[in-house]
Amino acid sequence: MSSESSMDWVETRCHRILDANLDRAREGLRILEEWCRFGLERADLSATCKALRQEVGSWHRPKFRQARDTTHDPGTSLSHPQERQRTDLNAVLLANCARVQEALRVIEEYGKLIEGDLSDRAKAMRYQIYVLESQLQSRDRLSRLRQARLYLVTSPHPRLLEVVEAALSAGLKLVQYRDKQQEDATRLETACRLAELCQRYGALFLVNDRVDLALACGADGVHLGQQDVPMDVARRILGPDRIVGRSTTSPEELARANAEGADYVGVGPIFATPTKPGKAAAGFDYLGYARQQAQQPFYAIGGIDVSNAAAVVAAGADRLAVVRAIMEAPDPKAATAELLQML
Ligand SMILES: Cc1ncc(COP(=O)(O)OP(=O)(O)O)c(N)n1
């Protein structure tokens, strides 16, 4: 091969790579656009996707298409098992954000050999996709939160991951890691393992009290009590896309949580509970008040189990948070299923 024809050979291969990845980016954007338009009914996000998709289309030069050689492409018949089965909507959105980001990265690198300008634009667009991804995630987190009726708050347990997995396998979609005793290094390790587990089951994962641990393990958010850091500080640290929940025991605390814009509130303790010794019960009166006044989803918590959950629901709760009812149940999966059914 002469040195000139070898350069042509490389260029044709690069055109082929650009052709495939321009198509891949456009397809991924179309999938995201459809959800923004028909799922979220968000004209702004849908318009963003459309503009990005059209821009990618405008980069697609005829010479890239002409280099296409589908019959000899060994990749056309390869597909990963994960591509055939996505666990939930969020997995579809995440997979397609990743697909667009990867395609843009390829365009950015190979574009340097062909057109520097194309490479620069692909890089700029990749950052726009990161922003879009976090916008989609935050919308998605809040809608998943609204769907989650049962909230497991964990307690220290020798088989913590096993118990949580049993509850997740029964359909639980919201978990809070609460451990006041462990050293930070162990807590962080456990939080990371729980975050991964919850993600696998399509469940939201929050960390109790600790914004730093929530950030470090990539949790979906944090639960703050009245003595924890102020909500605006948590939002500043975690960014606008994570969930921040707040405990409330009285109308005054609820009014503050409303004003602060908490994404959800804990309402309780409904009954006195050994999990929070010394904390007086707020009772059904406060539950009824929260039902009228809460501006966000609220979870009744404190002393709730399968024996009294129906009464708590009758008193106005449509969401429950529990510790012992699942963590100390002889069969955590069955207890979760029973509670879920009551909701
Ligand atoms: C859902 C939910 N509600 C209330 C609490 C209690 O939080 P807090 O008052 O900060 O007490 P601790 O849990 O930190 O002991 C909660 N954790 N979750």
Ligand SMILES: Cc1ncsc1CCOP(=O)(O)O
């Ligand atoms: C953390 C917390 N906050 C108010 S009550 C409570 C503990 C609830 O535990 P249990 O469900 O075991 O009564």
Ligand SMILES: [Mg+2]
């Ligand atoms: Mg707390």
